[in-house]
């Protein structure tokens with residue numbers, strides 16, 4: 297089956313509302329079976345950074361990156377940016393529970409409207425930019441990340457990706473849906489989630505993602521992670 301290309305921007309702030317924030321931590325692990333592994337796999341890319349680094353989590357959600365990285369790098373400081381107030385308050389609760397309240401600052405708004413007075417050593421954007429439709433809009437998002445990084449700063453990107461017209465895409469999509477269904481989700485949830493993916497995710501082939509990152513001022517990214525249609529890349533901001 298070929299998926300139609302969605303056109304209208306997905307309203308992330310109302311989608312990731314309080315009820316979804318509460319369900320998010322369970323459902324994302326059904327959706328992406330290697331979700332926790334992905335966050336663990338980010339750690340080694342950051343190990344050479346200074347002991348007092350500053351880290352930007354773009355689309356921080358309920359705080360998975362910040363909590364994992366906060367444990368691995370106990371002297372780092374973090375800024376969590378998220379357009380959804382409910383996801384951000386879930387993130388704040390989790391940071392407090394993890395004893396990180398004094399190391400995390402919060403910005404409620406779009407990353408595209410955020411500019412830190414002091415640039416960061418590294419940044420992540422995990423499962424965020426695949427919701428942004430349109431080449432110019434995606435480029436503006438990646439440029440905002442670059443604007444917030446030091447020259448040579450590290451950028452970890454994870455997103456759904458793929459060439460919708462290809463047979464590889466179709467095979468991966470079908471396997472992904474079967475994997476999700478195997479967790480015992482109801483037929484109603486399955487139909488809703490499939491419709492959400494088809495309507496709200498702006499898939500692009502990896503070659504386009506690479507071109508966008510390069511145009512935004514990053515080095516050619518290295519893919520270090522893939523699970524079905526989820527990919528993860530590491531890149532650095534050009535010096």
Ligand SMILES: C[S@@+](CC[C@H](N)C(=O)[O-])C[C@H]1O[C@@H](n2cnc3c(N)ncnc32)[C@H](O)[C@@H]1O
Pocket residue numbers: 308309312324354355356357358359360361377378379380383405406407408421422423424427
């Ligand atoms: C699927 S969640 C991912 C959360 C987290 N990064 C994780 O790994 O679980 C996507 C998050 O990005 C936020 N978001 C989407 N577009 C955004 C934007 N332009 N600026 C800031 N946050 C955004 C949403 O509100 C949501 O909390």
